[in-house]
Amino acid sequence: MSKxxxxxxxxxxxxxxxxxxxxxxxxxxxxxxxxxxxRKAAPLIATCADYPDDGNKVVTDLKDALVRSGLxxxxxxxxxxxxxxxxxxxxxxxxxxxxxxxxxxMWFPSASFQCHEPLTKYLEDGTxxxxxxxxxxxxxxxxxxxxxxxxxxxxxxxxRYQAVQDGEVHIDxxxxxxxxSDPFGNSNGVNGPAACGLLGFALADSQYADxxxxxxxxxxxxxxxxxxxxxxxxxxxxxxxxxxxxEKIISGTTEVTKSxxxxxxxxxxxQFCNEAGILHDGFSFQAGAGGTALSIGIYFADILRERGxxxxxxxxxxxxxxxxxxxxxxxxxxxxxxTFDLEGVRSMRENPHHVNTSPFTSYNYHGxxxxxxxxDVTILGATEVDVNFNANVVTHSDGYLxxxxxxxxxxxxxxxxxxxxPLFRDRIPVILDKVTTLCGPGELIDVIVTERGIAINPLRTxxxxxxxxxxxxxxxxxxxxxxxxKICGVPEKPKFSDEIVAVVKWVDxxxxxxxxxxxx
Amino acid sequence: MGEIITTxxxxxxxxxxxxxxxxxxxxxxxxxxxxxxxxxxxxxxxRKLAEEVLHFFGIQNASLKIEDSGALPLVLxxxxxxxxxxxxxxxxxFLPDLLPENRYTTQNDCNRFSRLxxxxxxxxxxxxxxIHHPDGIILDLEDAVAPDKKDEARYLxxxxxxxxxxxxxxxxxxxxxxxxxxxxxEWVIPHHANLILLPKCEKPEQVRDINKxxxxxRKKTKQKNPVWIMPIIESALGVINAFAIASAAENVVAIAIxxxxxxxxxxxxxxxxxxESFLARSMVVNAARAAGIQPIDxxxxxxxxxxxxxxxxxxSKALGFDGMGCIHPRQIKVIHENFAxxxxxxxxxxxxxxxxxxxxxxxxxxxxxxTKMIDPPVVKRALNTINSAVKMGKLIENWRxxxxxx
Numbered sequence: 001m002s003k004x005x006x007x008x009x010x011x012x013x014x015x016x017x018x019x020x021x022x023x024x025x026x027x028x029x030x031x032x033x034x035x036x037x038x039r040k041a042a043p044l045i046a047t048c049a050d051y052p053d054d055g056n057k058v059v060t061d062l063k064d065a066l067v068r069s070g071l072x073x074x075x076x077x078x079x080x081x082x083x084x085x086x087x088x089x090x091x092x093x094x095x096x097x098x099x100x101x102x103x104x105x106m107w108f109p110s111a112s113f114q115c116h117e118p119l120t121k122y123l124e125d126g127t128x129x130x131x132x133x134x135x136x137x138x139x140x141x142x143x144x145x146x147x148x149x150x151x152x153x154x155x156x157x158x159x160r161y162q163a164v165q166d167g168e169v170h171i172d173x174x175x176x177x178x179x180x181s182d183p184f185g186n187s188n189g190v191n192g193p194a195a196c197g198l199l200g201f202a203l204a205d206s207q208y209a210d211x212x213x214x215x216x217x218x219x220x221x222x223x224x225x226x227x228x229x230x231x232x233x234x235x236x237x238x239x240x241x242x243x244x245x246x247e248k249i250i251s252g253t254t255e256v257t258k259s260x261x262x263x264x265x266x267x268x269x270x271q272f273c274n275e276a277g278i279l280h281d282g283f284s285f286q287a288g289a290g291g292t293a294l295s296i297g298i299y300f301a302d303i304l305r306e307r308g309x310x311x312x313x314x315x316x317x318x319x320x321x322x323x324x325x326x327x328x329x330x331x332x333x334x335x336x337x338x339t340f341d342l343e344g345v346r347s348m349r350e351n352p353h354h355v356n357t358s359p360f361t362s363y364n365y366h367g368x369x370x371x372x373x374x375x376d377v378t379i380l381g382a383t384e385v386d387v388n389f390n391a392n393v394v395t396h397s398d399g400y401l402x403x404x405x406x407x408x409x410x411x412x413x414x415x416x417x418x419x420x421x422p423l424f425r426d427r428i429p430v431i432l433d434k435v436t437t438l439c440g441p442g443e444l445i446d447v448i449v450t451e452r453g454i455a456i457n458p459l460r461t462x463x464x465x466x467x468x469x470x471x472x473x474x475x476x477x478x479x480x481x482x483x484x485x486k487i488c489g490v491p492e493k494p495k496f497s498d499e500i501v502a503v504v505k506w507v508d509x510x511x512x513x514x515x516x517x518x519x520x
Numbered sequence: 521m522g523e524i525i526t527t528x529x530x531x532x533x534x535x536x537x538x539x540x541x542x543x544x545x546x547x548x549x550x551x552x553x554x555x556x557x558x559x560x561x562x563x564x565x566x567r568k569l570a571e572e573v574l575h576f577f578g579i580q581n582a583s584l585k586i587e588d589s590g591a592l593p594l595v596l597x598x599x600x601x602x603x604x605x606x607x608x609x610x611x612x613x614f615l616p617d618l619l620p621e622n623r624y625t626t627q628n629d630c631n632r633f634s635r636l637x638x639x640x641x642x643x644x645x646x647x648x649x650x651i652h653h654p655d656g657i658i659l660d661l662e663d664a665v666a667p668d669k670k671d672e673a674r675y676l677x678x679x680x681x682x683x684x685x686x687x688x689x690x691x692x693x694x695x696x697x698x699x700x701x702x703x704x705x706e707w708v709i710p711h712h713a714n715l716i717l718l719p720k721c722e723k724p725e726q727v728r729d730i731n732k733x734x735x736x737x738r739k740k741t742k743q744k745n746p747v748w749i750m751p752i753i754e755s756a757l758g759v760i761n762a763f764a765i766a767s768a769a770e771n772v773v774a775i776a777i778x779x780x781x782x783x784x785x786x787x788x789x790x791x792x793x794x795x796e797s798f799l800a801r802s803m804v805v806n807a808a809r810a811a812g813i814q815p816i817d818x819x820x821x822x823x824x825x826x827x828x829x830x831x832x833x834x835x836s837k838a839l840g841f842d843g844m845g846c847i848h849p850r851q852i853k854v855i856h857e858n859f860a861x862x863x864x865x866x867x868x869x870x871x872x873x874x875x876x877x878x879x880x881x882x883x884x885x886x887x888x889x890x891t892k893m894i895d896p897p898v899v900k901r902a903l904n905t906i907n908s909a910v911k912m913g914k915l916i917e918n919w920r921x922x923x924x925x926x
Contacts, residue, residue: 260648260652260848261648263850264652397560399560426589427536427558427562427590427592428561428590451648451651487647489562489593492562492563492564493561494560495560
C-alpha cells in the first residue's frame with residue numbers, strides 16, 4: 001500500500017492526495033461546501049450476558065486487557081491527551097505490543113507530547129505504522145524526514161470527533177487513562193492523584209471503539225461520581241500504580257507572560273475588542289493557554305470590572321485566571337474543554353457553573369451546530385500568517401512539523417478571530433506571501449495583532465469602519481510584512497521534496513493541505 | 521598568529537545575538553563556520569555578510585565561527601567587527617546604514633518623563649524597546665555592561681543607534697566614567713545620538729571635558745545635530761555641586777539623580793520611603809530649576825511592584841521632578857500616567873488658560889477668574905500643565921474651540 005495516491009488541486013489551490021493510507025478522502029471544497037451524506041458509524045451491539053453481573057471489570061494488567069481486547073496487527077489504538085506531557089500510559093501500550101510482536105498499528109491520539117518521543121523506536125521497527133492525530137517534537141521531525149511508514153493525518157479536536165463519528169477512522173481499542181474510576185468503568189478526571197479536570201477528548205473513543213479499556217491509579221467503589229466516561233461503554237478496567245505525573249499534567253504555558261512585548265500584544269488585543277464593540281455585557285470569549293492569551297483574559301477582566309459588565313461564558317482551556325473571573329462574577333460560566341491547572345480542576349469539581357464540555361458539543365462540524373461559532377471573540381496563535389490572512393499552526397518556519405492543530409481550526413468559526421503574534425521571533429518573520437502549510441483559510445481570520453501594528457482582514461469592513469478613529473496602530477498586513485522584512489531581511493524558504501509525509505484535514509474531514517518531506 | 525578572540529553571547533537564554541570565535545591564520549584562506557538557529561532562512565545571507573566584513577577589514581586567512589541565535593545583520597556585523605579589531609586594529613568601520621527615520625533631533629525641553637535603560641551588550645532588549653514608547657531610550661555602556669564586554673558593546677551601541685528604529689524615543693547613551701567615557705563618545709556622537717548621560721558627575725569640569733570631546737568629534741565628522749547632556753548626580757559631592765553642574769554648559773538640559781550609588785556613597789541603605797535621600801533629591805530639583813533645566817529622578821528597582829512604582833512617581837512629582845528612569849518597559853505606562861497632569865489639574869489649568877487667552881484677546885493686562893486675580897506664575901504653571909496634557913494625549917490640542925467656561 002502506498003502512503004497516498006491521486007493528487008488533485010483543492011479549492012484552496014493546494015495539491016493534496018485523495019487516497020490516504022489506502023482510503024479515499026475528499027479534497028477541501030471551501031468553507032461549508034462539503035455536504036456529508038449517509039449515517040454515522042455505529043459501535044457493535046453488546047450484551048450484559050458477556051459482562052460480569054457484579055460489575056467488576058477489573059483485569060490483571062494492561063497487557064491482559066489488550067490481549068482480551070484482541071490486540072493484533074493493523075489495529076487502530078486510541079489515547080487521549082488530558083495528561084499532556086505527564087502521560088505514563090500511551091507508551092506502555094506500545095511496549096506491550098512490541099513485546100507481543102504485534103505490527104503495523106495505527107496510533108490515534110487526540111494529541112502527542114514530548115513524553116511520547118520513545119515511540120519513534122516503534123515507528124522505526126514497524127510496531128506502529130503511522131500516527132493520525134498530532135506529530136509534535138521528535139515525532140514531527142521523524143515524520144517530516146519522511147521516515148514514517150504510513151501517511152500522517154493531522155486533525156483538529158473537532159475533526160477527530162467528526163472522523164470517528166463519520167466512520168472515517170474506526171478505533172479498534174480505546175485506552176482511556178482516568179484519574180478516578182470504579183470497577184464498572186465509570187470514570188472522571190476531577191479526582192485522584194492524576195486529576196486533570198475532564199476527559200472530553202476520550203468521549204468519541206468511549207462511544208465508538210470496539211473495545212474500551214479504562215486505566216486508573218485511583219479505583220473507587222461503584223459509583224464513581226461524576227461519571228464523565230460512562231461505564232456502560234467500558235470493557236475492561238486496569239489498575240496501575242501511577243498513570244500520570246501531576247506536575248507535568250499542568251501545562252507549561254499556563255502562567256501569564258512576563259514578556260513586555262507579549263503583554264503589549266495582550267493589551268492591544270483587549271483594547272481592540274473594547275473599541276470595536278466586541279466586548280459588551282453578556283459577551284463570550286475563548287482564550288487559549290499561551291502566556292499572551294492568558295494575559296488578554298486578565299485585561300478583559302479589568303475592562304469588565306470597570307464597566308460593571310460580565311461575560312455570559314468563557315470557553316476554556318480553563319486555568320486559575322479564568323477560575324478567578326468565574327469566582328469574582330466576571331463570567332457566569334466556564335465551558336471547559338480541557339483543564340490546564342489544579343485551580344481549574346478544583347473549580348470544575350466544586351462549581352456547577354464550571355461545565356465539562358467535549359469536542360462533540362464544542363467543535364464537531366458534523367453536528368447540528370456547535371459551541372465554537374457562538375463565541376464572540378476567540379484569541380489564537382499561529383506559526384505563520386500570509387498576506388491573505390491564511391494561517392499555519394502545524395509546521396515551523398524551517399518546514400518541520402512542530403504542533404498539532406488542537407481546537408484551533410474549530411475556534412476559527414467564532415464571530416471574531418484574533419491572532420496576537422509577534423511580527424518576528426528571533427529574526428523569523430511571521431507574515432509571509434504564502435503560508436508553508438495551510439491550516440486555516442484567511443476568510444475566517446479577522447485580525448492580526450503584532451507589536452508593530454494591527455491588521456484587519458479587508459473582508460471585515462465593519463471592523464475597519466469601527467476602528468477608523470482608533471489610536472491603535474491599524475495598518476495593512478502588507479505594511480506589517482514589509483516592516484518585518486526591513487528589520488530581519490527577506491527570509492529564504494525551506495526546501496521540500498515532492499514527497500508528501502502528512503496531510504492536514506479541515507474540520508469537515510476534507511483535505512486542506514499536504515505536508516512535504518524536508519530536504520536536509 | 522594563533523590567539524583566539526571571542527565576542528558576543530551564547531547560551532540557552534540568549535536570543536537575537538551571536539557568539540563569534542575568531543582566529544587569525546597564516547594561510548588557508550577564510551574558513552567560516554556558521555551554526556544558526558535560522559539556518560534555513562538566513563544561513564546563506566549570514567555567511568555572505570560575514571565574508572564581506574572580513575574582506576572589508578582585509579582579512580585574508582582566518583577561521584571564524586559564528587554561533588547564531590537569530591542575530592539581526594547589524595548585530596552580526598558588530599560582533600565580527602569587534603572580534604577582528606581586537607586582533608587587527610583599524611580605523612575603518614563597517615557601518616550599517618543610518619536609517620532615515622533615525623535622523624530626528626530633540627528639543628532641549630522635550631518630555632523626559634521616562635527613559636528606558638537598555639544594557640549596551642544585549643541586542644534582544646534593544647530591538648523592541650521603541651514599541652513601548654518611552655520618552656527616551658538609554659543605550660548603557662556603563663554599569664549594565666560587564667567590564668570585559670565594554671569594548672564590544674561600543675560596536676553594538678553604535679550599530680543600534682544607526683540601524684534600530686526606536687520609534688521617536690529620544691536616543692540617549694550613558695557613557696562610562698573618566699577616560700573610557702570620553703573615548704565612548706567616538707562610537708556615539710557621529711551616529712546621531714540625541715543625548716549623553718554622564719555618570720558620577722561631581723564637578724562642572726567633567727561636563728566641559730565631555731563637551732570639548734564632543735565638539736572635536738562633531739567637527740571631524742561634520743555633525744550638525746544638537747547633542748544634549750544629562751549629568752547624573754550619584755555622590756555627596758555631586759549633590760553639593762549640583763547647581764554648578766546644572767549650569768555648566770548651554771547643552772545641559774537636565775540633571776538626574778542616581779540613588780543606588782548616592783546611598784552607597786553615604787554608607788546608608790536605600791529605602792522605599794526615601795527619607796534618607798530627601799535632601800539630595802530636593803537639592804537636585806532646586807539646582808535644576810535654578811538653572812532652568814529639568815530635574816530627573818532615579819529608577820525604581822522593583823519591576824514587579826507597580827503600586828510601589830506609582831507611589832514613587834507621585835512622590836517624585838510632588839518633590840518637583842520632571843521624570844525618572846526605568847529598567848523595564850512595563851514601568852513606562854505607570855510613569856507616564858502618574859507624571860502626567862491629573863484630570864483635576866487639567867480642569868483647573870483649563871479654566872486659568874481660558875481666562876488668560878480671553879484677557880489677552882480683550883487686551884487686558886490682568887487675568888482674573890471670577891472675582892479672583894490670577895498671578896503670572898500661576899498662569900505659567902497652568903500653561904505648562906496644558907502643554908503637558910496635550911503632549912500626553914490627555915487633552916486635544918484645540919480644546920479651547922469646544923471649551924465652555926463654567
